[in-house]
Amino acid sequence: xxxxxxxxxxxxxxxxxxxxxxxxxxxxxxxxxxxxxxxxxxxxxxxxxxxxxxxxxxxxxxxxxxxxxxxx
Numbered sequence: 001x002x003x004x005x006x007x008x009x010x011x012x013x014x015x016x017x018x019x020x021x022x023x024x025x026x027x028x029x030x031x032x033x034x035x036x037x038x039x040x041x042x043x044x045x046x047x048x049x050x051x052x053x054x055x056x057x058x059x060x061x062x063x064x065x066x067x068x069x070x071x072x
Contacts, residue, residue: 005040006067008054016071026053043068 005026007015019026019040028036038053043064050068 003040003051004071006050006052006071007038008052008059008063008067009036010055012063014067014070045069 001021002018003021003023005017005019007017007026007028009015009028010030015028017026023040025037025039028038030036036055038055040051040053043050043052045065045068050072052064052068054064
């Protein structure tokens, strides 16, 4: 099985990926070819649980919600 993950990257770029259920992180390469390993987190929005990953733990909740709503 897989799970869908909304990804918040630097410069407010968004992505949406499907990964294996057992994965706890996703890996991306940025514009400078640096590898970013982002932990997958859960977020409850409107009573439903979503998976997301953010490049920086300081990305605020309102941006997480906006990113999730962008895809769902």
